[in-house]
Amino acid sequence: MAKRTINDIPVLPLRGRVMFPDNSASFDVGRLESLAAVKRASDGDAYILLIAQRDADKETVDSLDELYPAGTVCRLRQITRLPGATVRITVEGLFRAVMVRGDKSEGAYSADVAEIVSANPNSDLSEAYFRTGKDIMGEICRTENRIPKEAASNLEACTDPEEFVNIAAYNLKLPVEKKQEILESDKLVERLKLLDKALNDEIEVIRLERKINAIVRQNIDKNQKEFYLREQLRAIHSELGDDEEEKTELENKIRSRGMPEEVLQKALKELSRMDKMQTSSPDYNVLRMYLDWLIDIPWTEKTEDTEKLSDAVKILNDDHYGLEKIKERITEYLAVLKLTGGMNAPILCLVGPPGVGKTSVASSVARALGRKFVRMSLGGVKDESEIRGHRKTYVGALPGRIIAAMKNAGTVNPVFLLDEIDKISSDMRGDPASALLEVLDPAQNSTFRDRYLEVPYDLSKVLFITTANSLDTIPRPLLDRMEVIELNGYTQDEKREIAKRYLVEKHKKSNGVESGSLKITDGAIDEVIEGYTMEAGVRNLERNIDAICRKAAVKLASGKASKLRVTQGNVCKYLGARRYERDAGMQADEIGAATGLAWTAVGGTTLTIEVSAMHGKGDILLTGKLGDVMKESARAAISYIRSNSEAYGIDESAFETTDIHIHVPEGATPKDGPSAGITMACAILSAFTKKPVKSSVAMTGEITLRGKVLPIGGLKEKALAAYRVGVKDVIIPADNKKDLEEIPENVRGKLNFIPVSDVDTVFRNAIVGM
Ligand code: ADP
Numbered sequence: 094m095a096k097r098t099i100n101d102i103p104v105l106p107l108r109g110r111v112m113f114p115d116n117s118a119s120f121d122v123g124r125l126e127s128l129a130a131v132k133r134a135s136d137g138d139a140y141i142l143l144i145a146q147r148d149a150d151k152e153t154v155d156s157l158d159e160l161y162p163a164g165t166v167c168r169l170r171q172i173t174r175l176p177g178a179t180v181r182i183t184v185e186g187l188f189r190a191v192m193v194r195g196d197k198s199e200g201a202y203s204a205d206v207a208e209i210v211s212a213n214p215n216s217d218l219s220e221a222y223f224r225t226g227k228d229i230m231g232e233i234c235r236t237e238n239r240i241p242k243e244a245a246s247n248l249e250a251c252t253d254p255e256e257f258v259n260i261a262a263y264n265l266k267l268p269v270e271k272k273q274e275i276l277e278s279d280k281l282v283e284r285l286k287l288l289d290k291a292l293n294d295e296i297e298v299i300r301l302e303r304k305i306n307a308i309v310r311q312n313i314d315k316n317q318k319e320f321y322l323r324e325q326l327r328a329i330h331s332e333l334g335d336d337e338e339e340k341t342e343l344e345n346k347i348r349s350r351g352m353p354e355e356v357l358q359k360a361l362k363e364l365s366r367m368d369k370m371q372t373s374s375p376d377y378n379v380l381r382m383y384l385d386w387l388i389d390i391p392w393t394e395k396t397e398d399t400e401k402l403s404d405a406v407k408i409l410n411d412d413h414y415g416l417e418k419i420k421e422r423i424t425e426y427l428a429v430l431k432l433t434g435g436m437n438a439p440i441l442c443l444v445g446p447p448g449v450g451k452t453s454v455a456s457s458v459a460r461a462l463g464r465k466f467v468r469m470s471l472g473g474v475k476d477e478s479e480i481r482g483h484r485k486t487y488v489g490a491l492p493g494r495i496i497a498a499m500k501n502a503g504t505v506n507p508v509f510l511l512d513e514i515d516k517i518s519s520d521m522r523g524d525p526a527s528a529l530l531e532v533l534d535p536a537q538n539s540t541f542r543d544r545y546l547e548v549p550y551d552l553s554k555v556l557f558i559t560t561a562n563s564l565d566t567i568p569r570p571l572l573d574r575m576e577v578i579e580l581n582g583y584t585q586d587e588k589r590e591i592a593k594r595y596l597v598e599k600h601k602k603s604n605g606v607e608s609g610s611l612k613i614t615d616g617a618i619d620e621v622i623e624g625y626t627m628e629a630g631v632r633n634l635e636r637n638i639d640a641i642c643r644k645a646a647v648k649l650a651s652g653k654a655s656k657l658r659v660t661q662g663n664v665c666k667y668l669g670a671r672r673y674e675r676d677a678g679m680q681a682d683e684i685g686a687a688t689g690l691a692w693t694a695v696g697g698t699t700l701t702i703e704v705s706a707m708h709g710k711g712d713i714l715l716t717g718k719l720g721d722v723m724k725e726s727a728r729a730a731i732s733y734i735r736s737n738s739e740a741y742g743i744d745e746s747a748f749e750t751t752d753i754h755i756h757v758p759e760g761a762t763p764k765d766g767p768s769a770g771i772t773m774a775c776a777i778l779s780a781f782t783k784k785p786v787k788s789s790v791a792m793t794g795e796i797t798l799r800g801k802v803l804p805i806g807g808l809k810e811k812a813l814a815a816y817r818v819g820v821k822d823v824i825i826p827a828d829n830k831k832d833l834e835e836i837p838e839n840v841r842g843k844l845n846f847i848p849v850s851d852v853d854t855v856f857r858n859a860i861v862g863m
Pocket residue numbers: 412413414415416445446447448449450451452453454560591595630631632635
């Protein structure tokens with residue numbers, strides 16, 4: 094067949110699509126050059142060349158080089174004007190053609206073109222490609238509804254391989270380059286081969302999609318199936334009367350628990366409500382869970398208290414070193430408990446710094462009585478519902494932690510430890526403290542109401558013990574209900590004994606170290622206490638001993654040694670470098686600096702108070718995160734010295750021309766309380782008189798405006814702190830003399846206590862040359 098040629102045919106650039114012969118297409122035209130080309134075609138013989146742009150994103154075509162070299166000559170069948178400047182055209186593809194020459198005239202591109210005719214149109218190979226191509230295309234058409242029905246039936250009926258390639262390539266979803274390749278090739282076999290490859294790729298994708306769909310469908314079907322089967326099962330159960338059986342079983346359980354009558358009636362009522370519900374309904378499950386709770390919490394189960402009090406005392410002694418006074422108080426308490434049968438027994442509150450054995454004393458009490466032990470930490474409890482639970486109408490509601498703990502205890506009379514009662518706080522979600530009051534009040538706690546349970550629960554047989562680090566933040570009404578027992582910090586000797594007798598063996602055991610193969614000397618324990626811990630209790634000491642045992646276990650297990658000895662010298666091999674150097678206190682007598690003694694939640698500590706008096710306007714500056722009470726006692730100290738300035742040899746007018754700066758390091762730790770009053774007074778007087786404060790003296794006491802010294806709290810802790818830093822003289826308020834006996838013998842012997850009742854005596858003892 095002779096090649097067809099056409100000269101000066103208008104060119105319509107296509108974006109993102111390739112036109113093929115044997116197809117019709119409709120699309121909108123809006124670009125100026127394209128509109129001009131359409132106009133020229135419709136004005137002329139209706140032939141128009143459609144060629145794809147190489148870059149589909151390009152808005153304008155600046156030269157014919159931006160188009161592929163070959164396209165399809167089409168006949169313009171129809172033009173419809175659309176609103177705006179666009180037209181919709183319908184074209185029919187006639188033959189493939191390559192541009193021989195082109196230019197731009199009347200605003201449109203035009204070209205001379207020559208037909209592309211395929212070589213050797215009929216061969217066995219092309220016949221084979223044609224047949225497989227048709228098969229695959231058939232499959233694609235059946236599964237893909239993207240391909241128009243008309244094109245699908247044309248393909249089905251097609252007998253001409255060339256026509257088949259054109260229709261198939263036009264309708265397939267392929268990248269423009271691929272389509273263009275198929276369009277341009279001048280060998281039929283080549284064209285069929287390219288098409289076949291594309292078809293195979295496409296069918297692979299389709300098969301994969303089908304597979305994924307099938308998996309998804311399978312999952313959905315499975316859920317549906319399960320649901321269906323369950324419903325059927327239920328129907329069968331109900332036909333056979335099994336539902337009845339389940340209900341009877343539940344009812345028997347409820348009746349056998351010994352619930353009080355009111356609770357029993359409530360449970361039975363809820364059971365009959367549940368019985369009328371679909372098992373799949375959410376309400377059914379809510380009720381089921383509710384009934385399970387009622388069945389699970391203890392109503393009558395009870396342990397019998399140990400008969401002999403002496404056994405109880407032995408257990409307390411076995412578990413703890415020292416703590417004589419506490420053991421005595423607890424023994425008394427247990428005796429009273431036994432005599433009264435627990436009626437109106439006060440609630441114990443163990444107060445002291447962390448790690449002094451509060452929790453472990455409480456658990457010993459449980460052991461001594463033969464009762465179950467449960468523990469609930471109140472640290473950070475803000476929300477009343479944590480204690481009382483949520484109504485069961487709430488989604489995901491549960492009983493509060495009191496009832497949950499009772500379920501864990503499994504008896505109605507456990508020892509129940511409420512830890513950190515000083516750490517509860519309240520916000521707008523109710524007041525947890527008032528809920529706790531109800532728990533702890535013997536007049537109310539026999540009918541404790543948990544919101545979830547809705548029925549009263551009797552807590553009156555529970556032995557509550559609470560713990561706190563400090564009494565200051567415990568709400569007053571709560572504190573009034575409790576009997577406070579103070580546990581103080583330990584001395585170095587006590588700590589060493591506790592470690593030797595309890596902690597070392599305990600951790601050897603827990604780390605699987607045989608007792609004989611590891612020896613920790615007294616010197617090593619002292620080194621741990623001094624160099625690795627800074628605490629009133631023994632918690633970090635215990636942690637470090639655990640670390641030593643763990644490291645030793647590794648060494649022993651690796652077979653490097655069969656016996657280990659930890660001494661003062663080699664502790665650092667186990668624990669790394671020392672963490673604390675011995676706090677030396679003040680090294681030399683200094684002007685404007687005095688050593689105070691403070692009590693913190695973690696035990697006693699020393700506190701250096703610095704004062705600097707400088708030329709100014711009489712301003713007072715207080716830094717180091719001081720609380721209001723501390724600031725006020727600083728002002729009281731200044732006022733006292735100022736009003737007695739003559740007696741101390743200070744010119745009264747100096748106060749008007751001097752700024753006083755009082756600072757208490759470490760600046761970031763908040764400090765408060767009145768007990769630094771006399772220390773501040775000393776430092777201030779020293780700064781004004783330029784006479785140094787003795788470095789061997791430490792002091793504590795509140796000051797009044799008239800110079801009286803008032804008593805303070807926490808003397809034992811403070812004395813231990815003074816002893817730790819090696820102070821010799823400790824100035825204390827005269828009214829605290831009675832507390833001296835609390836201080837361990839060996840510490841008391843090493844310190845010289847100076848009881849004072851006025852600040853003048855303080856100055857005479859503490860300031861050089863006073
Ligand atoms: P707290 O509750 O006061 O913070 P813990 O009861 O948790 O302290 O005590 C910390 C650890 O120290 C526990 O392992 C405890 O057995 C131990 N411990 C504290 N005091 C003594 C003591 N006097 N005798 C023996 N072990 C003690």
